[in-house]
Amino acid sequence: TTLNLGLNFHFGNDRTAGVKDESNMINAFAGWKSGSGIAIQGEFYTRNDDFQGGGDSDTSGWYVQGGYTTAPDGGTQYGIDARIGMVTNDDNGPLTTVPSQYFMLPATAGIGNDEVTEFTLGVSAYYHKHLLKSQLAYTYLDVSDTTGGASDSTNNGLQAMFTLLF
Numbered sequence: 001t002t003l004n005l006g007l008n009f010h011f012g013n014d015r016t017a018g019v020k021d022e023s024n025m026i027n028a029f030a031g032w033k034s035g036s037g038i039a040i041q042g043e044f045y046t047r048n049d050d051f052q053g054g055g056d057s058d059t060s061g062w063y064v065q066g067g068y069t070t071a072p073d074g075g076t077q078y079g080i081d082a083r084i085g086m087v088t089n090d091d092n093g094p095l096t097t098v099p100s101q102y103f104m105l106p107a108t109a110g111i112g113n114d115e116v117t118e119f120t121l122g123v124s125a126y127y128h129k130h131l132l133k134s135q136l137a138y139t140y141l142d143v144s145d146t147t148g149g150a151s152d153s154t155n156n157g158l159q160a161m162f163t164l165l166f
Contacts, residue, residue, distance in 0.1 A: 004031040010047075020052035037069040037079075061087035063118075069126075079124040087116045117142045133163040 010025040031041035046060040063085030070078045122137035141155040
C-alpha cells in the first residue's frame with residue numbers, strides 16, 4: 001500500500017500572448033495505491049493571473065480518478081479506470097491553465113467565464129510484464145459559458161493508444 005500527498009506553490013512573472021502576467025498558483029494532490037490493484041488519485045488547484053494593463057483571470061480545477069488492475073495471468077494484466085474533472089474560469093480573462101486531457105476543447109473555449117467538465121472511462125491491457133500496453137478510453141467533455149454570452153458545447157472522444165517499451 002502506498003500513499004502520496006503533495007502541496008505546491010507557484011509565484012511567477014510570465015508572458016501570456018505577449019502580455020506580462022503575474023501569477024500565483026496553489027496545487028494540492030493525494031494518491032493511494034493498494035497491493036490488490038486498486039488506485040485512487042485526486043488533485044485541486046487554484047490560480048490567479050494579473051495582466052499588465054488591466055484584467056485578471058481566476059481559474060480553479062480538480063479531478064478524481066480511480067482504477068483497478070487485475071493480478072497478472074500468464075504475463076497479461078487488464079485494467080479499468082474512470083476519471084471526473086472540472087476547470088472553472090471565474091473572470092473574463094483567458095483560461096490560462098487547461099489540463100492536457102482536454103484535447104477536445106472547441107476553438108471558443110477559454111474565452112469568457114467557461115466551466116469545463118470531463119468524464120473519462122478507459123480499459124487497458126498490459127502484455128509481457130508491461131512491455132506492451134494497449135488502451136481504449138472514451139471521454140465526454142462539456143463546456144459551459146457561465147455568463148450565457150457564448151453557446152455551450154458538448155464533445156465526445158474516443159482515444160486508442162499502444163505503447164511499446166524496449
